[in-house]
Amino acid sequence: MAGISSSGLATNYIYACTRMRVRRSLLIPREDYLRMLNMSLPEITRFIGETNYRSEIDELGTSFSGINLVEEALSWNLAKEYQSILGLVPGELKYFTASYLRRWDIQNVVTILRGKMQGMRPGKIKEVLVPAGRLDKVALDRLLTEDSPERVVEALKGERFYPILETELPRAIETGSFAHLENELYKSYYARLILDATEGVKGGKIFLKYIELEIDTRNIQNLFRLRAGHVREDVRELMIPGGSFSVEELQRLSGLEDRDEFIDALKRQVRAAPLLNTLEAIRGKSVLHEIEVALTRVQLDQMERMSKRYPFSILPILVYLEEKKYEVANLRALARGKEADLPGERLQGYLVM
Template identity: 65%
Template sequence: MAEMRAGPAPYIYVCTRMRVRKSKLLPKEEYLRMLNMSLPEITRSIEELEYKREIDELSASFHGIDLIEIALSWNLAKEYQAIIAITPGTLKAFTQAYLRRWDIQNILTILRGKRQGLKPGKIKEILIPAGELDRVFLDRLLIEDSPERIVEALKGKKLYPVVVKEFPAAVQSNSLSHMENELYKDFYQNLISDANAMKGGKLFLNYIRLDIDITNIKNLFRLRMDTFEEDAREMMIPGGTFTVEELQKLHSIPDQNEFIDALMARVRVKTLLAVLDTLRGDKPIREIEIDLIRVQIEQMEKMAKLNPFSIHPILVYLEKKKYEVFNLRAIARGKESKLPTDRIKGYLVM
């Protein structure tokens, strides 16, 4: 358990609140019901849930799919900020560190949007200000004209050293993907050092390792789907159970079955072993990713049961809430694009 100067009461309070909130998340049946609805029906249905305030607030300015998307993003950001406000002591620091990943996503979205010449209002619709960079700061970045000025505006923020180092190369190569990899690597390294530096960080470290492992395995599967050979070291995040060299070795195994066998020989998590065994066939990458996400959430739930008053119940809720928003967005987007129900269902994490 993390540092407890005021006794365990604040931890029990927050973890119980997270558990109650988790129990209010949508069950599988609700998603299946929504899959048979039209877009206005889905909007009405969402309005009856936790998203009422956002839908009411935004319904004057937006409608249809835009209304749903922005309401979902706002709700997610608001929820995350509310959680930071109620978490005590080191749990707050851990939660803030975890939520910094949204900063990376927001900055990359702004830079990509600017490069494609999108209007600030359009970019703003897809930002989720859940991290350290709040809505006001992101608005300030959005009105900047050039990407260079956006990079300069980040001065003093945690992301700045990596962005300023990688940005010239990204402009030259006309691709932000290398910078994105470096930002995520730096993010995970910061998480690990934060967890090591603070009392009670061991449990947080367990989660970080799991997250890094699942992300690396997902990346390995993604790279295998690509036809061109590539050095996997660049994409892999150090700090997990696997070293980068080991991951490169796994990547270089050409046969899918042999690759899965080698991976299974190194993995200890039972649920992950069971899922890896089912991935031998020609499964689409999206399904593989969703299977792996499910394993991650299941494993996190187990950790939360083992350590009921730690960072784990909070992280489980944050992750599950994120996937609820992703699912609702996938259903709404799918319905808008008139995709068949089965196809949309394949994109849901249930």
């Protein structure tokens, strides 16, 4: 009886997790995506204007139109949703949720740095920011007013990722590529997640299970990407440590020449049956984005199963946060694809349904 043992605390968990489950049930179902594949952009805008995105579409309808309206509405909705979840989850769950949401800080800061590097207008950069992390709208606006990438980094003094930004920025500016900086930021993000999960806060072990799954999926996706790009060099720097595969193991896997051999070797290391099935199914797929979508789908399914094993933990919240993220990504892909006149069948391959 979870309810008695922790003197009322568990009721907060039950409350928050139920809310997440209800919200999850209101996400756009597969059938609606399939219907949207046959719609035009204005029809899609109207369709999502009748769902959870109504208030954003109404609010932004006067200032934006077409694809920009959809993009803005999606970003606003995502940020609003994440902030509202952060407000309603209790105690330890809030700690883990905030920790998870720091991913958006990295995305926003890197976007601002890239924009500043390219000399974009602050207003234009602002359109693609998602203020869902610790840096809120005000903080991001302040960063946008800075003139150069160096000044932006300077303004971030005191943030967790400042030391990495400070050391990596000169190299990024010199080479003109933020890829390495971004990799390092994400690696530190995952390292920090592991630290947050293992420093003894209640429920950390369950959070750690998610982190491991996430890191494994990212690493496997990256291995497939590297294979597709025919990168055979040292991949140790590109892999995220902390998952169930060691970095050395991943390096060995990436060295395998034959694709079937690579998948077999990967399968020997994996225990989860759904992932094994997906890897087997991937054998027949050659298009990279299909492989990525399949792996993402299996990760979400795995998280869903785990969240049922631990129904009142951080997992139901993470499942919703992740699924919401992919819903927004799907809608964006749909809108962008329709804008570019791509056929529905082609777009379908990019959607995580």
